[in-house]
Amino acid sequence: AINWQSCALHFRLWDLSPSNMAGGMRKRQSEHPLEETIAPSFGSGRIIGEGKVSLISPQRVLETGQRQLLLLPPGEKVKPGIQTVIKVGSKGQKLHGVYVSREGNINHMRWLSKLESYRLQSIRLHKPSFHSPNKLVELSKNLRAGIGTDTYPILQITLPEFKYPVVAMHAVKDSKSPILPKILPIGHPERLFVLHDPGMDKPNPVEIKFQKLAKKLGQASLIQIKPNVRERQALRRIIEEPYHLREVKSHDKELLWKFRYRLTTMKNTITRFLRCVDFSDADEKEEALKMMKIWEKEKTVSTEDALELLSEDFKNEDVRKFAVKQLDKENNTEIEKYLMLLVQALQYEHGYPSPLSEFICKRSAQKLTMATAVNWYLTVEAAEAPKMYSAVLREFRNTHLTATEEGKKWKKDIENQMQMVDDIRSLCRMVTTKGGKQSRRVENLRAALQEDGKFAELTKFKSPVRFPLDPSVLLSGIVPEKSTVFASNAFPVLLAFQRHNSEEIVRVIYKDGDDLRQDQLIMQLVKLMDSRLKKQGLDLQLISFQVQGWSAKDGVVEFVPGCNTVASVIDESKEIGKFLQEHNHKPKLMENALNNWVKSSAGYSVLTYILAIGDRHLDNILLTKDGHMLHIDFGYIFGRDPKPFPPKVKFTKDMMDAMGGPEFEEQFYEKSCISYNLLRRDACLILNLIALTGDWAGNKKDNLAVVGSRLALERNDDDAAKDYKLLIYKVMHSNFEALKDGIHTIATNLKK
Known part of the structure; x- marks a missing residue:
């Protein structure tokens, strides 16, 4: 005891x-x-x-x-x-009278040094009072x-x-x-034993108090204050560097607060300022709301800023409401580019309804393509987080769509579309669960669509159904003899639809077991980056395609006609260049095909490198007859890959040889480096969009770190271009990558 x-x-x-x-x-x-x-x-x-x-x-x-x-x-x-x-x-x-000299490896703190100097001076002048x-x-x-x-x-x-x-x-x-x-x-x-101090890594309360006191002093004099040369350089660095790649330090926050009035006339600064505000402090919150009005008056708040303010880093309701107000100034075409990620941002709202949910529903009810897209976005998310997303989905369908006669028709069209989707899902899952090789699966698919088959009603709809990927297109039914099953790992199903009152065939690829939200995200980023490059006068002839998730486990991808996998091209024609010659006999056609090949190869190589797309093999890269390259199947993104030792970019010697000589090769390197540096300037926008993604995209912090490292923002344009050019050269001449491509081709052929 x-x-x-x-x-x-x-x-x-x-x-x-x-x-x-x-x-x-x-x-x-x-x-x-x-x-x-x-x-x-x-x-x-x-x-x-x-x-x-x-x-x-x-x-x-x-x-x-x-x-x-x-x-x-x-x-x-x-x-x-x-x-x-x-x-x-x-x-x-x-x-009193205790003075500790700072020696050794104690970090230097400017504000503390000032307090020490004042303290020592007081000791010298009033020494007796400190006993x-x-x-x-x-x-x-x-x-x-x-x-x-x-x-x-x-x-x-x-x-x-x-x-x-x-x-x-x-x-x-x-x-x-x-x-x-x-x-x-x-x-x-x-x-004796050693104990860890849990407060070592916590913020210094004395320093925090000092910063709060400093913010409240000299408010009126800050309006006209100008930064010196060193402060201007520091402010430029803070503004230009994306916040995702480094923690905002205390002295950075001091600068942003001190020169906040001057920042209101500059673009891409409001988010930096709001990051240094403590909204739990009533005085700081009041000052921040006042400054937001000045930024709005100066018209220096961009769509990029508004998207960042909707991320999980900004929890204040007034700030999020301000962001929605800025987005409301954009037209529907611009909003449609970010619609998927705006739906993702709903998860960071305080509750339902919110200004963002009202904005999404109101805008989507104004345009058929947006109404169809947001219906599927919300449907997929409602299955994952049913409470909030289900409420928004009900409001959209029952309130906003039914507000007009046109909206009521759209609602009926969407209901018919969803019934068709349920039937297609049952058909494709029956085919994939029966097993067997590719040829056997194709037989099962077509047999189920015959007149005496289980899904015969899908060959002729009772009334035309709007195409989910493009609601302006009406479908009459599935064409069995033109539908098939691919020899990929998951055996995706190619469904051929007859367009209503037309001979045109519309094709989609149904994929079961894949979360196509990743593919949707990548294609949205590809389209966005392509449009940004075109604004800078650089058209890389990129082909994109539609992707739509029907749930978190299945969905459809638009089939791009006239495409062949690079693996099949090499298998049949032996060379990519020979394939292009076979389909472009005239000199002008061949020259156009080579230009398309050079530009699209440069564009997709850069885009897949920046977004760190994984599982790149020659069956995931397509080639059109007129020379366009495009990548498909984005199940592994932001650095993830199912195979060990993946290359950072997929480009083979066969691809370079197809360019037809040094002149086109030099164009490839030039287009690659120019597009890479142009997209590096849009780093904030790219990272802001990735920051809005949900858990389905993986660990957000890791994703931002991977993409940030690929953008290499610490390098200047010349060095970044040299690094990328060297990377392409090394991958292109890698014997290990050539061996992996050969093994993959053999494994794919065995499944047929």
Whole structure:
């Protein structure tokens, strides 16, 4: 049993300077609950002082509150009746005249240095006023007066306080408690153990308080203040560098707050400013809302800024409402580009309804393509997070779509479309679950669509159904003989639809078991980056296609006609260049095909590199007869890949040889480097869109880090272009990549 009268904290202060240390650190065995800890072996180290504080009072109550403990050298004692421990009152007794010089590896803090300078100056001018009347200090002076040195060290101790008094009791005799281990004597060498301080990585409350005080001083004078050269350079760096790639430091926040009035006339600055605002502080919040109105008046808030303000980093409702207000200034064509990610941003709203949900529903009800798209976006998300997304979906269908006669017709069209989707899903899953090789699966598909088949009604709809990927197209039914099954791992199904009142065949690829939200995201980013390049006068002849998820596990992809996989082209024609010659006999057609090949190869190589698209093989790269390259199947994105040692970019020697000579090869490198540097300038927009994605896209922090590293924003344009050109050259001449392509081709042929 433990005697409560002996419960105490024993403190010993050691001199750990190199001259007084021996032995360093050693591992030890201990019977203490914190086993296998690392304890310092002080060896011949010098003990400066030691002392003891009792934990239990004579009244058998656990001690609480602040204490001051005098640390005496070993063996030195005080006269009887003199206390070496003093209890500090509720107001506290501060020890004045203490100055700690900052030496060694302590981080430099400008504001703290200023306070130190002021403190030292005060000590010099008013030295007598800093002598504490504390009894313990006087005792310490008297004890050491005989040897002519400074006072003994005094330790300030804060014991935890509890709501109710904790009373000590004797343990029951012969009690074998597993909680209380063997208590070692105070002088035992294994009594010491290392504990982690959980507050080490937390913000410094003194520094935070200083920043708040600094923000509230001189508000009026900040309107006309101008930054000096060094401050301008720092502000430029903060504004140009995406926030995703580095933590905003305290001195950056000071600069942004100090020069906030000047920032209102600059683009892409409002988000940086709002990141340094503490919205839990009423004064800062009021100032931030006032500044937002100035930014709006200056018309320097872009769509890019509004998208960033809708990310999970901005939780204040006024800020999110402000972002929606800025988006409302854009037309429907522009909003449609970001519609999928705006739906994703709903997960960061405080509740339903919200300004963002109202905005999405209102805008989508104005255009058929947007109404169809948002219906499927919300349907997919409602299955994952049913409460909020289901509520928005109901509001959209039952309130916004039914507000007009045209909207009521669209609602009926969407309902017919969803019924068709359910039937197609059942058909394709029946085919894929029966098993067998590709040829057997094709037979099962076409048999199910015959007149006596289980899904015969899909060959001729009762009334035309709007095509989910393009609602302006009406479908009459599925054409069995033109539908098939691919030999890929998941055996996707190619469905051929007859267009209503037309001979045209519309094809889509149904994929089961894949979350096509990733494909949707990548194609949206591809289209966006292509449009940004075209605005800069660079048309890379990129072909994109529609993708639509029907749930988190299935969906359809638009089939691009006239395409062949690069693997099949090499298998049949042996060379890509020979394939292009076979389909472009005239010189002008061949020249146009080579131009398309050079530009589209450069474009897709850069885009797939920046977005870190994985699982790149020759069956995932398509080639049209007129020379356009395009990538498909984006199941692995942002650095993920099912195979070990994946290349950062997919480009083979056969692809380069198809360009027909040094002139076109030089054009390829030139187009690649120019497009890469142009897209690096849009890094903030690209990263903002990725930041809005949900958990289905993987760890958001990792995704941003991967894409940020691919953008190489720390490099200038010339160095970044050289790095990318060297990367292409290394991958193109890699024998290992050629071997992997050969193995993949053999494995694919075995499945047929």
